[in-house]
Amino acid sequence: MIPLESSRINDKPSPCLLDTGGGSYCFYTTIKSKITITTHLEMRLVIKFMKTPWNQIEAIDTLIENLNSTIGATFQPSKLPWPVYLQANPPPPPLQSFRHPLKCGVPNKSSNLMVWFGSGIGKSAEILSDRLRIPFNPSHYHNYHFPPWILRSSSQLTYSLIPAEAHICCPVPSRPPFNPRMTNHTTAISAPGKVFLAGGYLVLDREYTALVFGLSARIHVLVQDIDTTSGVQLSEIIVKSPQFREAAWNYGYHLTKDDGGIEVTQLQGSPCATASRNPFVETALLYTLTYISSVLPTQTIKPTSITILADKDYYSNPSSTPIAKDARHQFLDFGVRLQDAHKTGLGSSAALVTAFTGATLSHYLPPSIFSLRTQEGHSQLHNLAQAAHCAAQGKVGSGFDIATAVYGTSLYRRFSPSILSSLGDPNTPGFSNRLKSTVQNTSPQKWDVQIEKGKITIPKGMALVMCDVDCGSQTVGMVKQVLEWRKRDPVTSKNLWDELQSRNEKLASLLSSGDLSNATEAFSAIREKIREMGTLSNVPIEPAEQTKLLDEVTAHVEGVIGGVVPGAGGYDAIVLLVRDDAETLDALRKFLAGWGKVKLLDVKGEMDGVRVEDGGLYGRLF
Template identity: 35%
Template sequence: MSSSSDVKSVLASAPGKVLIAGGYLVLDRAFQGFVIGTSSRFYSAVQEGASARTICVRSPQFEKAVWRYDLIEKEGEVALVPRVSEGENKFVQICLTCCLSVVFSAPTKRAAEVAIQKGLDIQVFGDNDFYSQREQLKSLQLPLTVKSLEQLPHFCPTKSTLGNVHKTGLGSSAALITSLVASVLVYFNVTSTKDLSAHEDRILVHNTAQLVHCLAQGKIGSGFDVSAAVWGSHTYRRFSPNVLEAAMEDPTNTEVVIRTIAPSNSSWDNEVTSFQLPPSHYLMLADIDAGSHTPTLVSKVLAWRKANPQVAENLWQDLSKSNAALADALIELQKLAVDDAMEYEAAIEACRRQPASKWTHLVEADSENASLKSMARVHERSQNSRRLIREMSELAGVPIEPPEQTRLLDACLNVAGVVMCGVPGAGGFDAIYCIVLSNEAMSEVQNLWAAWKELSVGPLLSREDSAGVTIELDSNIPRST
């Protein structure tokens, strides 16, 4: 890749996600989810290539991860033809085909024809937390700790093929697709701004990425992971699936695709309300080396819901109310932190020193502190949502919060300054999250994870990052040799 200053290049990044409330419910538009964006991001870098109408995509972290395509147009439609000797990457090919169909439509067609004559050279790479680093640490004879993870290079080689890598559940495919959509659309001047500062540009990236992600997965999902990749932390209500049906049925029809993803398409009825954790609340994540197959968990829960509609509906309504109450309490805390900063800091300082189970005693001792009351409510409501998740888990016969995870999470909650814990998204044995109030609590939790024997708990470096898809400085693009 040339480093000449006159070479046009675009680097886009998109965050991973943690669904801390709304697992399973987000599949149904009647219910909301509560998703936090992470500091771990996926990057896509687009530059001029070396061969006309040829696209080369590299993923340097993986073995055998180079994909080359020839771009052809036939009867007004765009197609990518993979080189025979190269491997396949369905997500990348569908994403590029969809984006270039938009690029080569009016009014950008003429400029695109000129730009593509130099081809495209694309690199995609993700922060280390998207993939388990256990084998890398083992090969370096380092313990499974935060300090060890901090010693690894950025974009550490996985020593694996893409198909065999152990993912940590942060939403790598959604973050990849979102960053790639953004970088290609900005590179070809399809967006009205170069930094995606226009709201319509972000809607275009969102709608395109949702379509691509559904096409690549072969089904219309809830979309919360793509939504987090675009918008960062927020409360989420899904779009009606019928907005994508025509494009899913005929994805090679450029007219249908463009009509579907257009920011002006009012059929997109998803709801996004921006959100951040309150001040002095810190997200912690861990990878559990046991593994669950999320589609299997989801299909079993949905099958149980279909077979037991009334019981399931009552439980989902209760869980929805509990999750909404949790979100309300967190939003209230944010407001209290602004309205009375001194009182809020006093509440934080008091709660840092006690396990959350004892915070009701703090409220009794200082009943005038509204922030203290609100913090106790956050803990109580998160615990109620966990209780309902365990009830769903038992009724459906699905390990959403397995007993092993329950014991681990309860142990975390015994640490002073831990507000809430849970299994994110669909649950299972993939991961856990904790929200804590201090560096001391963070260290204590990390020590507990390191000493835990029942499960192998691997800390991640990710923290909350409420920013969504971002156009980065070109100077940040890694140069391939």
């Protein structure tokens, strides 16, 4: 047989099957795999792992399935078309762990063999069977660009199709495959949204407290390893949000010098990636990977695929089509780009950062270092998520939404802003160590946040419900304007906030006592001061449209006690305290149906914060 020159490979279309004469064939694909095939009647398969860089069970099972699919055979797992023998160093897992029956050792030497070396780069593999004259192109390897490897006959009658010195060199991939192969293990974490019942804006100052409720609507984040077989090293993380259009981001990462932590860069050019930035995801990834690299014994961070899912009530007008029909937890297709979606004001960004950070920490770190089943784990997640969320927002915010996402319903007093302002910018000298000390609360300035669970109650038979007004607000800009007003007029603003705090405390007392006879008046008194603050700061905290809606629904729907425009205010939602019975909820829906773009959301207040989920509940979402 005459060796096939590399130039004859390069000018052929891919994929193609080349007849080299003498009953031998070479199959060439975009992954630069070359296969020599000769004609023999019988075959035995020997899978030989020299140094296994991947999961043996998954790799071997996949190899057998892809080979079988290639030759077009159909068989039951108990009846293979040819015997399969396994050799491995170190020793393989128990043979019963595999989906297909295997034998140990080697077959009779007189048999024709196909030997597959699993040690990766630069190794040869041998294949012999006339059954494999059709393309051998396992889906396991699609879109990877591996360094070359040779498949050749083990018979003395044939020779290597392309000598080792003629190997065509391929670069290590600069981005992960379009459809990467995932491992079976899934880390799944969810975090709730939030709603203010009282304390909006006051929570910006440590002199005041806020009553914040967690909600049943959650953001879910799932993390899986990317299986980079054959020793290929990737330094990329794929993030996708399949409920939205054009919502996929590829990030490269590397360790910076001078203890600056991990630098994260959004990569362009991949067909699955979008050009738009997602500052919350990007910042959370940077901060989380930096912390992980500071606490791991080694600083190797494997590539992963991260999926973000949102319960339908976070955004207005989702479709009724689930994105995964086999999932026990249904997630609907929102049908728009992320930047075009109308948020309902439930705290999606904080829930996202919390769930994203918690899932990434849980996936990369062993339970001995981080676990959400411990109080210490909650504290570390809270501190890290606060740092990332404030950085993504331009370091504006009280942190109440992150605290609620981590701990659930609570009475909240904010932390001192200087705790995070002392961190400095990411990737500057010493940032990694400063972040680690902040997360673990070993810095000279300790966390002084106060989160008290159990001090907020809703009377029996009552419920907090949310109404979506289908018009999102940029709360960061509104907060900045209110802070500027406080700076301009500190005396007036302090007097107003002191009075508002007093009215908030009165409402909290009424709720705790269960006596709601004066609750409607208490809500009205709070709203009066909220509108006054909006007028003085020139911020639409309770716009006229919301004022009319709250007044009308309280006056005309039996069972509605009162409500407010929650949080920073604006146009996106209202929260109501109502009787928790079907008659009241039905009457409320009928009232809102005649109001325009307003609807009752399927969310209620709940006590739980961040939660470890079962990864098997999400179906085929990867």
